Amino acid sequence: MATMTDKETYVLETGSSRDRKKGKRLSALHPRWLRNDAAIARAARHAHINDKWIALSETLAAKALKAAAEAGRKLGMMVVLDHVAPPTAVALMGIYDAVVTFYQPRNHLPLEEMAEVLRAANADELFISGAVDKKSKTVTLWRGNGRPLVVPMSTFQPSGSGIVPDFDRFAVCDFGHTLRFGDYEAAADAVLYEHDSSYRRKAKQRLIQTEQGFGAALRRVRLQKGLKRSNFEPLAAKTIARIERGEIGKPQEATLQHIANKLGIEAEEIETY
Numbered sequence: 526m527a528t529m530t531d532k533e534t535y536v537l538e539t540g541s542s543r544d545r546k547k548g549k550r551l552s553a554l555h556p557r558w559l560r561n562d563a564a565i566a567r568a569a570r571h572a573h574i575n576d577k578w579i580a581l582s583e584t585l586a587a588k589a590l591k592a593a594a595e596a597g598r599k600l601g602m603m604v605v606l607d608h609v610a611p612p613t614a615v616a617l618m619g620i621y622d623a624v625v626t627f628y629q630p631r632n633h634l635p636l637e638e639m640a641e642v643l644r645a646a647n648a649d650e651l652f653i654s655g656a657v658d659k660k661s662k663t664v665t666l667w668r669g670n671g672r673p674l675v676v677p678m679s680t681f682q683p684s685g686s687g688i689v690p691d692f693d694r695f696a697v698c699d700f701g702h703t704l705r706f707g708d709y710e711a712a713a714d715a716v717l718y719e720h721d722s723s724y725r726r727k728a729k730q731r732l733i734q735t736e737q738g739f740g741a742a743l744r745r746v747r748l749q750k751g752l753k754r755s756n757f758e759p760l761a762a763k764t765i766a767r768i769e770r771g772e773i774g775k776p777q778e779a780t781l782q783h784i785a786n787k788l789g790i791e792a793e794e795i796e797t798y
Contacts, residue, residue: 532575532577534554534555534556535572536548536579537559537581537589547581550635551637553641569598578601579604580607582605582607583607583608593621599622600620600621602625603623603671604653605625606633624671625654625671629656632654632696642669643669645669649669649724651701651713652697652701655667655697656695659692662677662679663675663676664678674717676716678692681704683709690707691708694706702714704716740771743765743784756787757787760780760783765784
């Protein structure tokens with residue numbers, strides 16, 4: 526997963542053993558720890574609009590809110606690992622560019638996975654949390670960049686095998702790639718493709734680029750020859766998959782020749798398919 530390293534991340538915690546244990550699960554973000562009012566106030570005065578803030582409780586989020594208001598600053602993204610009362614949530618939205626709050630702990634990604642999503646270059650294409658509102662019949666999904674996507678519950682139709690979504694058992698899993706409603710699962714990219722026109726344009730552009738590359742040609746000739754990805758040992762099937770998806774460029778000469786031999790063609794012929 527590609528990462529972004531040009532943003533600061535602040536984690537607000539009390540310094541208690543419970544908070545330290547929880548905060549340790551976010552260590553992949555290499556955060557700056559804010560453990561007292563003075564540190565929070567200092568960070569609020571100097572933070573950049575692209576920085577991320579993670580508060581382990583509503584009380585700590587309120588302290589950051591107070592510090593930012595006193596500094597007269599507009600700040601970046603705030604993630605509160607706690608339920609937040611409506612007045613505080615509204616105030617946070619007035620200070621922070623993006624706000625994510627957790628209504629139920631089971632709805633969000635495990636913290637280790639969340640840390641990876643928050644630092645990913647494609648954080649806008651992955652989900653970290655969500656909430657189901659049966660009154661409006663909508664599901665709000667928060668992306669790794671803090672932006673919400675609100676979709677109708679009708680998006681999640683029964684599967685071909687008859688599995689129906691259980692909206693009382695909603696969770697985000699698989700590093701933000703999967704939405705789970707009980708035994709029912711939906712792919713994040715499918716939901717984004719249907720409901721986000723910006724994502725749809727990017728996905729179509731990526732498809733065009735992929736279909737024109739070496740990986741797409743390899744996939745076409747492999748299928749034409751009736752071979753599986755596992756037929757290229759000692760190359761792993763997942764390596765062939767990454768080449769075909771364009772995640773790995775054209776292989777080096779020895780690897781390329783090995784693939785060509787398995788395909789039964791000359792190496793330079795692969796890209797002609």
